[in-house]
Amino acid sequence: MRVIVDRLSKTYRDRTGRELAALVDIALRVEPEEFVAVLGPSGCGKSTLLGIMAGLLPATAGQVFFEGERRDGQPLTATVFQEFALFPWRSVRRNVEFGLEELGAAPEERKECVARFIAMTGLEGFEDKFPHQLSGGMRQRVGIARALAVDPAVLLMDEPFSALDAQTRTLMMEELLGIWERARTSIVYVTHNIQEAVYMADRVVVLSRRPGRVLDVVPIELKRPRHEGQMGEPAFVHAQERIWGLIKTQAQAALREGRA
Ligand SMILES: Nc1ncnc2c1ncn2[C@@H]1O[C@H](COP(=O)(O)OP(=O)(O)OP(=O)(O)O)[C@@H](O)[C@H]1O
Numbered sequence: 001m002r003v004i005v006d007r008l009s010k011t012y013r014d015r016t017g018r019e020l021a022a023l024v025d026i027a028l029r030v031e032p033e034e035f036v037a038v039l040g041p042s043g044c045g046k047s048t049l050l051g052i053m054a055g056l057l058p059a060t061a062g063q064v065f066f067e068g069e070r071r072d073g074q075p076l077t078a079t080v081f082q083e084f085a086l087f088p089w090r091s092v093r094r095n096v097e098f099g100l101e102e103l104g105a106a107p108e109e110r111k112e113c114v115a116r117f118i119a120m121t122g123l124e125g126f127e128d129k130f131p132h133q134l135s136g137g138m139r140q141r142v143g144i145a146r147a148l149a150v151d152p153a154v155l156l157m158d159e160p161f162s163a164l165d166a167q168t169r170t171l172m173m174e175e176l177l178g179i180w181e182r183a184r185t186s187i188v189y190v191t192h193n194i195q196e197a198v199y200m201a202d203r204v205v206v207l208s209r210r211p212g213r214v215l216d217v218v219p220i221e222l223k224r225p226r227h228e229g230q231m232g233e234p235a236f237v238h239a240q241e242r243i244w245g246l247i248k249t250q251a252q253a254a255l256r257e258g259r260a
Pocket residue numbers: 012013014020021022040041042043044045046047048049082192210
């Protein structure tokens with residue numbers, strides 16, 4: 001599925017009627033089966049952009065188009081939320097099953113599908129646990145399994161690994177890439193972590209601080225499958241430096257204003 005974001009803007013209005021521009025004139029494309037990272041500082045409108053792509057929020061101006069074939073009943077998007085957003089009263093199995101129930105899948109089909117994604121995300125043995133009994137990394141796997149289980153045409157991920165320690169994060173990045181290589185959905189992956197974006201993405205869309213605008217789109221010329229060893233390669237380092245160069249002045253300005 002191809003995603004086309006066309007001159008999208010979003011202005012929030014609070015209860016007193018005061019306006020806050022979150023996104024201005026965002027244009028970007030995600031090609032079929034492409035992994036695109038959207039990178040930007042805290043508060044620049046990343047979650048807002050994802051929410052609009054998911055159809056959860058209305059845009060103030062502009063549009064999001066989806067182009068491509070979908071199988072019968074295949075949802076356009078599924079989202080892995082920034083806060084794990086699991087149902088605390090549901091077991092791991094029932095959390096993963098949630099979207100399939102919503103889609104009206106038959107019980108047999110649900111069972112088979114849930115088992116497959118529980119295995120794929122390394123959650124075997126945890127099926128009957130509840131979210132509060134899991135580590136952050138495990139919870140995030142549940143969020144990913146739940147989103148993947150509905151087989152969306154586009155997977156939207158909002159800083160899924162930001163709550164994890166560095167080691168777990170590296171492992172999860174590898175696993176996500178493995179899953180993506182098998183599932184072949186288009187992915188929009190929101191993050192404020194440059195290394196994460198470069199490691200995983202085909203292209204990195206760099207947003208300015210709020211109101212978010214596209215500063216640049218950086219192609220990542222690293223072979224796939226990706227591996228940790230590439231983090232020292234010149235292409236990796238150059239991409240990181242280029243992106244850091246783009247956001248550095250922004251970060252400095254934010255610091256000066258005491259809002260970083
Ligand atoms: N419902 C809302 N009403 C008013 N303002 C909002 C609302 N949601 C978000 N905002 C504001 O819009 C801006 C963008 O928010 P958003 O959550 O999209 O940023 P973000 O890039 O995802 O931030 P973070 O990196 O902290 O997750 C912020 O200034 C935020 O305070």
